[in-house]
Amino acid sequence: MARAALSADAVVDVALRLIDEEGASALTLAAVASRAGVATPSLYKHVRSLAELRGLVSARIMDALATRIGAAVLGRSADEAVRALMTAWHGYVAEHPHRYSALVQAPGPMVEQAGERLIGIMLAALRAYDLNDTDAVHAVRCLRAAVHGFSVLVAENAFQLDQKLDETYELLIHMVISGLRTPPPRG
Amino acid sequence: MARAALSADAVVDVALRLIDEEGASALTLAAVASRAGVATPSLYKHVRSLAELRGLVSARIMDALATRIGAAVLGRSADEAVRALMTAWHGYVAEHPHRYSALVQAPGPMVEQAGERLIGIMLAALRAYDLNDTDAVHAVRCLRAAVHGFSVLVAENAFQLDQKLDETYELLIHMVISGLRTPPPRG
DNA sequence: CCCAAAAGCTAATCCCATTAGCCAAATCTG
DNA sequence: CAGATTTGGCTAATGGGATTAGCTTTTGGG
Numbered sequence: 001m002a003r004a005a006l007s008a009d010a011v012v013d014v015a016l017r018l019i020d021e022e023g024a025s026a027l028t029l030a031a032v033a034s035r036a037g038v039a040t041p042s043l044y045k046h047v048r049s050l051a052e053l054r055g056l057v058s059a060r061i062m063d064a065l066a067t068r069i070g071a072a073v074l075g076r077s078a079d080e081a082v083r084a085l086m087t088a089w090h091g092y093v094a095e096h097p098h099r100y101s102a103l104v105q106a107p108g109p110m111v112e113q114a115g116e117r118l119i120g121i122m123l124a125a126l127r128a129y130d131l132n133d134t135d136a137v138h139a140v141r142c143l144r145a146a147v148h149g150f151s152v153l154v155a156e157n158a159f160q161l162d163q164k165l166d167e168t169y170e171l172l173i174h175m176v177i178s179g180l181r182t183p184p185p186r187g
Numbered sequence: 188m189a190r191a192a193l194s195a196d197a198v199v200d201v202a203l204r205l206i207d208e209e210g211a212s213a214l215t216l217a218a219v220a221s222r223a224g225v226a227t228p229s230l231y232k233h234v235r236s237l238a239e240l241r242g243l244v245s246a247r248i249m250d251a252l253a254t255r256i257g258a259a260v261l262g263r264s265a266d267e268a269v270r271a272l273m274t275a276w277h278g279y280v281a282e283h284p285h286r287y288s289a290l291v292q293a294p295g296p297m298v299e300q301a302g303e304r305l306i307g308i309m310l311a312a313l314r315a316y317d318l319n320d321t322d323a324v325h326a327v328r329c330l331r332a333a334v335h336g337f338s339v340l341v342a343e344n345a346f347q348l349d350q351k352l353d354e355t356y357e358l359l360i361h362m363v364i365s366g367l368r369t370p371p372p373r374g
Numbered sequence: 375c376c377c378a379a380a381a382g383c384t385a386a387t388c389c390c391a392t393t394a395g396c397c398a399a400a401t402c403t404g
Numbered sequence: 405c406a407g408a409t410t411t412g413g414c415t416a417a418t419g420g421g422a423t424t425a426g427c428t429t430t431t432g433g434g
Contacts, residue, residue, distance in 0.1 A: 107343045141355045149336020156294045168328045179362025
């Protein structure tokens, strides 16, 4: 190999720093190249396109999120697991709002793959509720919807901040848990 | 005035058709101009910038959503109102997934303003639960989070479609309603 | 020490947003 | 109805960002 300066991973690192500091919309090949101290076209030696870079970045973020949530859920089950999962998720968003925006803006297969791990973690967290396979799928979807919706809204500052977010989140956790405990309709 | 051909509203109309047919990412001044049968710079006579067009489009979408949901909620209260609200919301997303993506991609003050009407409708729908002002704010936020999260995920096809979405949504409605009925934690 | 691959660079192209300045049509005034 | 004015559209030009082509240099292996 030649100058071991950059690499796909290193480019993603730079991109992440850029996103953290300047927001998801600042992610541009020109900006990344500049931060990396390299000419823009040089990035193509490590990354196929801006779209691919977005995918790699999102996958990396999704992976970090899954790891953090997986650790938080470890050793807990049912209500406690759900609470830990949701708390960890929201914690990540609060710490890295721009990253979450980036995640939202870059769908695609790479992210999906990384997301499957997170879905596995969610399924495991719900195992104690004794749901059959079908119901478990529905439960995970609802959990995703609630947490993701809240995260998106927080990340883009869509809430008037005159009331505490933490209290809202407590209610959301309560909704999810109570919805999982009480018998679902006609099912 | 001169040739009454275009207008800001007409430009938004064209943009909406474009989004419906080619997706939110296809919204570009060049594409809108082409569809409108006009040169790109001509659009600036009706719209300040692409950013403003995005805002106008989003506001229009938010308005349509609010109108539809407002009509659905009319004459209902409590559980039935929540169910009607959520059903109408999801119905709009199912009919115009690309529009919902566009809405997500263009935050900003114009959308917020249109969104306030929708928030008012949500507050009204929850009135029958007899929540104090603070709890009502939290409840609306949770409702938004759940519905919006689900909508975003549906709009970007984030669910494996091997299970029916409608059943999932029933569970989500159930979660919201049961969470609103059972006493919230420590509050 | 020589070579092939890897990684960088510059130059060139394309697409899109945006600006500047010009022209024609429609409306308004008298 | 004629002229002034406004308005909406146009072409040309600029600038930024992505992407491609083709050249050069570094580097690791033999």
